[in-house]
Amino acid sequence: MASPSPKSPEQSEKTKQYDRQLRLWGDHGQLALENGHICLINANALGTEILKSIVLPGVGAVTIVDDNIVTDEDIGSNFFLEHSSKGLNRAEETIRLLLELNDAVRGHTVHDPPDQILQENPDFFKTFSVVIATHLSEKTIKDLSQHLWDINIPFILCKSVGFLGLFRIQVKEHPIIETHPENEQVDLRLDIPFPALSEYLNNIDINTLDLKDHGQIPWIVIIYKAIEKWQLSNHNRWPMSRKEKNDVKDIIQSFIRKDENEIPINEENFEEALRAVNTAMVPTFLPVKIQELLYSNSATHLTKDSCPFWIMCSALRTFIEAEGKGKLPLRGVLPDMTTTTDHYVKLQNIYRTQAALEAEIVYRKVQSIVSQLQCDTISEADVKLFCRHSHDLHLIKGSSICLEYQLGTPTASYIARHLEEPDVMMVHYILLRAADMFRSEHCRAPGEWEPEGDISKLKTCVSKILSDVSSSPFPKDDHIHEMCRYGGAEIHSISAFIGGCVAHEAIKIITKQYKPVNNTFIYDGASTNTATFTF
Amino acid sequence: MATGEIQSQEYQQRRWLNIRKVLERSGPFCHPDFEPSAEILDFLMNSCKILIVGAGGLGCELLKDLALMGFKKIHIIDMDTIELSNLNRQFLFRKTDIGLSKAKCAVEFVNKRIPGCEAIAHHCAIQDMDDGFYRQFHIVVCGLDSIIARRWLNGMLMSLLQYNDDRSLDQSSVIPLVDGGTEGFKGNARVILPGMSACIECTLDFYPPQKTFPLCTIANTPRLPEHCVEYVKVIQWAKENPWGESTVLDGDNPQHVAWVYEKAQERAMKHGIANVTYRLTQGVLKNIIPAVASTNAAIAAACATEVFKLASSCCANMNNYMVFNMAEGVYTYTFNAEKRPDCVACSNTTRVMEIEANATLQTIYDKLCDDVAFAMKRPGITTVINGRNKTLYISSIKSIEEKTRDNLKKRITEIGLYNGAEILVADVTTPSTVTIKLKFSENYDVDMSR
Numbered sequence: 001m002a003s004p005s006p007k008s009p010e011q012s013e014k015t016k017q018y019d020r021q022l023r024l025w026g027d028h029g030q031l032a033l034e035n036g037h038i039c040l041i042n043a044n045a046l047g048t049e050i051l052k053s054i055v056l057p058g059v060g061a062v063t064i065v066d067d068n069i070v071t072d073e074d075i076g077s078n079f080f081l082e083h084s085s086k087g088l089n090r091a092e093e094t095i096r097l098l099l100e101l102n103d104a105v106r107g108h109t110v111h112d113p114p115d116q117i118l119q120e121n122p123d124f125f126k127t128f129s130v131v132i133a134t135h136l137s138e139k140t141i142k143d144l145s146q147h148l149w150d151i152n153i154p155f156i157l158c159k160s161v162g163f164l165g166l167f168r169i170q171v172k173e174h175p176i177i178e179t180h181p182e183n184e185q186v187d188l189r190l191d192i193p194f195p196a197l198s199e200y201l202n203n204i205d206i207n208t209l210d211l212k213d214h215g216q217i218p219w220i221v222i223i224y225k226a227i228e229k230w231q232l233s234n235h236n237r238w239p240m241s242r243k244e245k246n247d248v249k250d251i252i253q254s255f256i257r258k259d260e261n262e263i264p265i266n267e268e269n270f271e272e273a274l275r276a277v278n279t280a281m282v283p284t285f286l287p288v289k290i291q292e293l294l295y296s297n298s299a300t301h302l303t304k305d306s307c308p309f310w311i312m313c314s315a316l317r318t319f320i321e322a323e324g325k326g327k328l329p330l331r332g333v334l335p336d337m338t339t340t341t342d343h344y345v346k347l348q349n350i351y352r353t354q355a356a357l358e359a360e361i362v363y364r365k366v367q368s369i370v371s372q373l374q375c376d377t378i379s380e381a382d383v384k385l386f387c388r389h390s391h392d393l394h395l396i397k398g399s400s401i402c403l404e405y406q407l408g409t410p411t412a413s414y415i416a417r418h419l420e421e422p423d424v425m426m427v428h429y430i431l432l433r434a435a436d437m438f439r440s441e442h443c444r445a446p447g448e449w450e451p452e453g454d455i456s457k458l459k460t461c462v463s464k465i466l467s468d469v470s471s472s473p474f475p476k477d478d479h480i481h482e483m484c485r486y487g488g489a490e491i492h493s494i495s496a497f498i499g500g501c502v503a504h505e506a507i508k509i510i511t512k513q514y515k516p517v518n519n520t521f522i523y524d525g526a527s528t529n530t531a532t533f534t535f
Numbered sequence: 536m537a538t539g540e541i542q543s544q545e546y547q548q549r550r551w552l553n554i555r556k557v558l559e560r561s562g563p564f565c566h567p568d569f570e571p572s573a574e575i576l577d578f579l580m581n582s583c584k585i586l587i588v589g590a591g592g593l594g595c596e597l598l599k600d601l602a603l604m605g606f607k608k609i610h611i612i613d614m615d616t617i618e619l620s621n622l623n624r625q626f627l628f629r630k631t632d633i634g635l636s637k638a639k640c641a642v643e644f645v646n647k648r649i650p651g652c653e654a655i656a657h658h659c660a661i662q663d664m665d666d667g668f669y670r671q672f673h674i675v676v677c678g679l680d681s682i683i684a685r686r687w688l689n690g691m692l693m694s695l696l697q698y699n700d701d702r703s704l705d706q707s708s709v710i711p712l713v714d715g716g717t718e719g720f721k722g723n724a725r726v727i728l729p730g731m732s733a734c735i736e737c738t739l740d741f742y743p744p745q746k747t748f749p750l751c752t753i754a755n756t757p758r759l760p761e762h763c764v765e766y767v768k769v770i771q772w773a774k775e776n777p778w779g780e781s782t783v784l785d786g787d788n789p790q791h792v793a794w795v796y797e798k799a800q801e802r803a804m805k806h807g808i809a810n811v812t813y814r815l816t817q818g819v820l821k822n823i824i825p826a827v828a829s830t831n832a833a834i835a836a837a838c839a840t841e842v843f844k845l846a847s848s849c850c851a852n853m854n855n856y857m858v859f860n861m862a863e864g865v866y867t868y869t870f871n872a873e874k875r876p877d878c879v880a881c882s883n884t885t886r887v888m889e890i891e892a893n894a895t896l897q898t899i900y901d902k903l904c905d906d907v908a909f910a911m912k913r914p915g916i917t918t919v920i921n922g923r924n925k926t927l928y929i930s931s932i933k934s935i936e937e938k939t940r941d942n943l944k945k946r947i948t949e950i951g952l953y954n955g956a957e958i959l960v961a962d963v964t965t966p967s968t969v970t971i972k973l974k975f976s977e978n979y980d981v982d983m984s985r
């Protein structure tokens with residue numbers, strides 16, 4: 001039989017290939033990723049595992065900086081090396097095999113050590129969206145992190161030793177518009193209904209409806225009417241306390257129709273109203289976190305170089321101070337609820353129209369700021385997105401790795417506090433730092449040749465760090481011993497775990513969606529324990 | 536490089552230097568049974584047989600991870616073939632592999648990349664293999680997206696358990712199961728020691744119920760774009776049969792999806808509902824779960840670490856369930872999921888179902904489907920009366936369904952069941968029939984005595 005060929009468009013090959021991830025970060029997130037360029041320093045197993053999960057989803061380009069020659073040991077732990085790779089440059093070999101994963105990704109290699117690049121061509125790093133480094137010496141960690149901090153390029157430092165893994169994210173300032181919170185607070189404005197909503201709500205009289213229509217009243221209306229009734233005997237106040245909220249629930253119960261035996265009829269919409277009442281009664285307010293953001297220096301003192309985020313924050317602030325009457329622009333999203341198609345679509349349009357109206361005002365303010373500053377234009381779609389998510393804006397203000405490594409006052413006391421608790425994950429942090437120190441002093445990983453002999457030497461490094469943070473020595477040597485047992489070994493599955501996490505954090509930074517770790521993550525695969533520290 | 540060198544002892548020593556450090560050295564946190572030696576690596580490479588179930592997002596990662604941690608005798612089983620939408624995470628496959636067996640492609644790639652690896656592919660359903668097949672493995676690691684298949688596999692490993700005369704567990708019959716699952720930026724990894732720690736059936740309540748839309752909403756009061764797609768899928772397709780009566784709707788057929796998309800758009804337009812997109816249509820039709828490379832990499836790695844620990848005893852295993860979430864920062868939480876003493880699958884006892892004596896067979900059927908302790912799909916119920924098998928109700932075979940349908944309405948006492956009677960239940964969620972003992976509830980006895 002002839003097929004009823006539909007007119008609808010088929011998806012492009014690219015959309016099909018990326019379908020499962022586009023559902024998480026959208027086409028605009030994908031576009032940002034495709035414009036991203038990642039620099040990896042040192043393509044050991046951890047490095048290539050990170051790149052693998054960035055190349056697969058389709059980052060624009062990757063550059064590997066590595067001057068190492070491939071060894072048998074490398075081949076034993078790194079999937080992106082072949083037997084024939086032995087003796088060849090590691091950057092060259094790994095990029096070749098990584099690029100096989102996705103022909104849309106461009107790849108480059110640099111065969112110089114990072115220290116040399118820092119000295120001879122520091123501008124090299126300016127073009128990257130994120131720089132990721134593994135297995136760096138203590139000195140390079142300090143020099144590179146300082147340089148990347150100065151030129152404001154996000155940096156992720158990664159380690160994998162034995163069963164331990166760590167990554168540290170260094171960003172100066174990272175604003176996120178789409179944080180994708182697990183539970184988005186509803187924004188219904190029942191306490192301050194805008195005119196169109198007022199009119200709609202007031203036009204419904206729930207007492208006069210027949211039973212069929214009564215069972216189709218949206219819960220928003222039910223809750224509004226119940227509060228209205230409560231307010232009649234409460235000086236038009238808004239119910240705040242637990243008792244007051246329970247009074248409103250009782251009123252909702254009393255609305256439920258009864259059958260001829262005075263038994264309440266099961267009405268789904270009223271059940272929903274009772275479930276939704278607590279969240280729906282939260283008064284409309286400007287979250288302190290957002291207020292702080294909008295009145296921070298970056299938002300109040302714009303310059304020609306201000307980024308779009310701050311320009312939009314500034315426009316948002318003037319909106320709140322004027323038209324918004326102290327409130328954020330309406331989100332314009334109606335939760336699903338039992339009702340008729342008519343009711344639902346009408347209500348949804350009321351919220352959407354108002355949200356569009358308010359976003360339009362913010363957009364005009366953005367436009368006028370842009371023309372005053374004579375900076376790059378910001379699209380209406382971007383401003384709409386910003387307004388839609390204005391309740392959940394988030395700013396990460398980072399700290400520099402270089403400062404952390406100097407163990408100055410705030411870092412030292414932060415570490416000491418965790419050690420006192422005692423927090424075994426902070427002990428792992430100390431040992432990873434001590435292992436770095438050991439390596440710079442002895443030119444090998446602790447226990448690389450044989451474990452026992454290095455225990456006392458590593459202990460010296462641990463003691464040095466502990467005294468720098470004014471902490472007492474560890475009562476036992478067990479963790480020091482364990483680190484020497486590892487002997488700097490890179491266990492593939494530990495690198496693969498950290499690799500997956502770091503790839504995802506890099507994607508978060510590039511797409512500016514979802515909140516990245518702030519700022520240090522430690523994994524102990526032996527005990528299946530993880531922790532996040534903020535240095 | 537000459538094959539000779541690959542096999543040489545010295546070369547192997549260099550190549551596996553990384554894992555040899557944790558296998559040949561003792562440490563203060565090692566498992567008390569752990570005795571460091573070179574024999575452990577020899578066991579991993581030459582004796583330890585691992586089965587990877589699923590060659591998808593997790594399976595590809597697991598195969599690579601385990602092959603790089605010394606394991607050589609790896610089997611991998613998957614009935615699926617490669618699709619374009621797999622390529623954003625299933626890194627062992629290329630565009631030229633589309634349509635080929637996942638298990639075979641994965642094995643071919645890894646055996647080539649890692650000389651010495653002797654992985655074997657099985658391009659078939661897990662249900663096609665019998666207990667003899669499963670019994671040969673030391674450890675099974677599972678990266679499936681289907682809950683039913685996972686439960687079946689769990690049931691299979693539980694059915695291999697042997698008990699001693701004193702009813703204690705025969706430890707040698709235990710095949711550990713390491714299980715991973717992902718959904719978007721979330722995942723979980725767990726270690727199951729059959730008969731000893733919580734199994735999949737013990738923790739069925741961890742799986743969220745599938746989201747369904749009530750038929751009356753879809754038909755009469757659609758509000759969401761999803762409702763419009765469901766309407767076309769459930770009602771309009773069967774009514775219009777666009778490709779003839781014998782063609783069922785196939786979410787993988789782009790023409791079918793396009794047809795549903797167009798009709799759903801028409802319906803949405805009629806009701807003023809916005810945002811019916813092609814992507815949404817496909818998502819609803821195929822019940823698509825978002826997936827990225829990074830989550831799969833992390834969860835598979837956590838599972839591989841546990842397999843390595845189980846095989847080598849180099850440190851204690853995860854106890855026993857880890858949840859993982861990368862949506863906000865990176866968060867993990869590991870806890871001890873508790874074994875159900877009366878679990879249908881892993882306890883060596885007969886499961887008891889409490890029921891009223893005047894209940895119908897339908898009540899039993901509904902309990903088997905709705906009670907989270909059973910959560911079966913289409914249970915077939917039989918019993919033994921006077922030494923003879925009697926089929927009470929089986930829905931999966933049409934002719935038997937028609938013959939036994941009337942039993943559902945009958946009281947259980949009418950069809951020969953009594954207090955203490957045992958029913959035998961078969962279902963897609965389990966490889967072996969489950970025996971359930973009926974216990975008539977006491978209230979009823981009290982009523983009777985009055």
Ligand SMILES: [Zn+2]
Binds near residue numbers: 734736
């Ligand atoms: Zn169980």
